[in-house]
Every structure is written in C-alpha cells, then in structure tokens.
Amino acid sequence: MIGRLNHVAIAVPDLAAASAMYRDVLGAEVSEPLPLPGHGVTVVFVGLPNTKIELLQPLGDASPIAPFLARNPSGGMHHVCYEVDDILAARDRLKAGGARVLGDGExxxxxxxxxxxxxxxxxxxxxLIELEQA
Amino acid sequence: MIGRLNHVAIAVPDLAAASAMYRDVLGAEVSEPLPLPGHGVTVVFVGLPNTKIELLQPLGDASPIAPFLARNPSGGMHHVCYEVDDILAARDRLKAGGARVLGDGExxxxxxxxxxxxxxxxxxxxxLIELEQA
Incomplete structure (x- = not known):
C-alpha cells in the first residue's frame, strides 16, 4: 500500500540556522523559506536525489509543531510521509487493521x-506517519 | 555533498510486531529479521520504491540503540542516513564547518x-545523521 517516502520532516527552532547548516555544511540544495500560515509552519525544502527533507519552523500562535519543540528544544525528526495512491482506501484499510487516524479521519x-x-x-x-495521496 | 537518503532508521522495542505492522497494516514489503551482532541490532528492511526504512531492535547487552529506547519505550525515529561519494572528504568538510563527528572520527x-x-x-x-560512502 505505501509507496514512495515523500519526505522526512524535521522540526527546528531556528530555520535560518538549520537551512544554512544543510546548505553550507552538508552541501545540499535548499529552497527559500516558504511560510504556510494555514499549516502553522514555515518550511525549507532540502532536495535530495531520491526524496526530500522538510525543515519546519513554527509559524503563528497555534503551530502544530510547537508542542514537539517544547519537548525537544534543539529540534528533531517530527514525522515521515509516505505516498499512497488512494487515501480513502488507505484510511479504510488502516482502520480495519486497528490503526488510529488522527483528527476526524477525513x-x-x-x-x-x-x-x-x-x-x-x-x-x-x-x-508520526503522514500519508499523502500521490 | 550529501546524496541520496539511504534509509530512515526507526528503533523499535518489538521487531516482530513492528514488522507485522509495516507488512500487514501499511502493506509494505519487509525482509526477514537480520541479526547484526557486531552492530548490536537486529534489522528488518522495509523496501519503498525510492529508499528504505530500517526497523532496529537491540541485540545483546551493549546495543547502541538501548539508551534511545530507554528514553523512548514505544520506539521512534533514531537516525537518517545520507550517502556521500567520499566519506573522508565529507568528514574533513564537516569538521572544517565546525560539526562534530562521533567517536574517533575514523x-x-x-x-x-x-x-x-x-x-x-x-x-x-x-x-542523528549517519553518512555512508555510496
């Protein structure tokens, strides 16, 4: 059922510093920061030949990654995202297998x-696993 | 400098349960467990089209992942592994950039x-980042 690893998300307290570290020390290609106010994060994409890393910094007062950073002030791996062809079929299979889907399941x-x-x-x-319809 | 994401390593307290979950619930292809006594882990490889997940369970008395599981009894993401073409050149660049290499640096x-x-x-x-010579 699960397909490609779409990305690994890493929550960071200082996006500029994390981005510079990936660019200058690890020598990776990094995007400009992209604010996503609807998702409560600003993201920098780190491009790798086969997948990507997403560096996430909280944006706004109710960022979904704020509690994680409160527990892990230096940052850390927050979630992995796997692609699926049909997200509703994936959800139904997961629920039938006893796995809990966060939120209202939609x-x-x-x-x-x-x-x-x-x-x-x-x-x-x-x-924490994110499933994304490919 | 960094190339492909070689794998994401997830430390797990119960390899059989984790392996069954990836196989039966997430529908992924999983390998047989492979004991690596020299590395203090037993590993199951979860094959994805573009990379792999490695499920790691402690093996023996001095497993390098035992302290992580003591802190995270349910398991969790332990490290990511990036490929590099030349590991000695990578190490020297990292050290010049002020990054610390674990152990004796060899x-x-x-x-x-x-x-x-x-x-x-x-x-x-x-x-935690692992670099592997491709």
Whole structure:
C-alpha cells in the first residue's frame, strides 16, 4: 500500500540556522523559506536525489509543531510521509487493521495541496506517519 | 555533498510486531529479521520504491540503540542516513564547518559493510545523521 517516502520532516527552532547548516555544511540544495500560515509552519525544502527533507519552523500562535519543540528544544525528526495512491482506501484499510487516524479521519489538504492524513504514533512504534495521496 | 537518503532508521522495542505492522497494516514489503551482532541490532528492511526504512531492535547487552529506547519505550525515529561519494572528504568538510563527528572520527564499516560516520545530533537540529560512502 505505501509507496514512495515523500519526505522526512524535521522540526527546528531556528530555520535560518538549520537551512544554512544543510546548505553550507552538508552541501545540499535548499529552497527559500516558504511560510504556510494555514499549516502553522514555515518550511525549507532540502532536495535530495531520491526524496526530500522538510525543515519546519513554527509559524503563528497555534503551530502544530510547537508542542514537539517544547519537548525537544534543539529540534528533531517530527514525522515521515509516505505516498499512497488512494487515501480513502488507505484510511479504510488502516482502520480495519486497528490503526488510529488522527483528527476526524477525513483527509485534509496538506502542505503540498494534496489530501493527507496523520496516523497515531502509538500505533506505529512511536513514529508520526503522514500519508499523502500521490 | 550529501546524496541520496539511504534509509530512515526507526528503533523499535518489538521487531516482530513492528514488522507485522509495516507488512500487514501499511502493506509494505519487509525482509526477514537480520541479526547484526557486531552492530548490536537486529534489522528488518522495509523496501519503498525510492529508499528504505530500517526497523532496529537491540541485540545483546551493549546495543547502541538501548539508551534511545530507554528514553523512548514505544520506539521512534533514531537516525537518517545520507550517502556521500567520499566519506573522508565529507568528514574533513564537516569538521572544517565546525560539526562534530562521533567517536574517533575514523569511518567504521556500517551495517551494509560500507564505511560510515555518525554526526553529533546537537550540531544538526537534534537529528542523528549517519553518512555512508555510496
């Protein structure tokens, strides 16, 4: 069911510093910061030949990554995103398998303007998983 | 400098359960468990079209992932591995950039029998990074 690893998201307290580190020290291609007020984050995309890393900094008062950064002030890996062909079929299969889908279970438009769902980390070995319709 | 994302490593307390979850619930292709006593882990490879996930369970008394699981009993994302063409050149560039390489700074043979280095999470926004010579 799951397809490509779309991205690994890393929450960071200082996007400029993280971006410079990936660009200058690790020698990767990084995008300009892209504010996504509807998602409560500003994102920098780190392009790799086979996937991408997304560096996320909280934006606004109710950022979904603020609690994670409060627990992990230096930042850290926040979630992985797997692509699926049919997000409703994926959701139904997951629920039938006993996995919990976060929120009301209805896909929302994610940061790439594609339907996404998040799965409960407790059902997936402590890992927050995003599913994105490819 | 960094190339492909070689893998995302997820530390898990129960490899059989994690493997079944990736196979049966997420519908991914998973390998048989591979004990790597020299690395203190048993690994299951989850194959994705563009990269892989490595599920790691401690093996033996001095597993390098045991402290992480003591802090995160449900498991969690442990590290990301980026490929580099020349690990010694990468190390020297990283050190010149002020990043700390773990251990004595000399590449060791990693779980894929290729030279690897680990970078200090505090220098990389809380993320443990493995570099592997491609």
């Amino acid at each position: 896909p929302k438009l994610g940061a790439h303007d594609k339907p996404v769902l998040f799965l409960h980390p407790k059902d997936f070995t402590g890992t | 590449p060791k043979l990693g779980a894929h029998d290729k030279p690897v280095l680990f970078l200090h999470p505090k220098d990389f926004t809380g993320t």
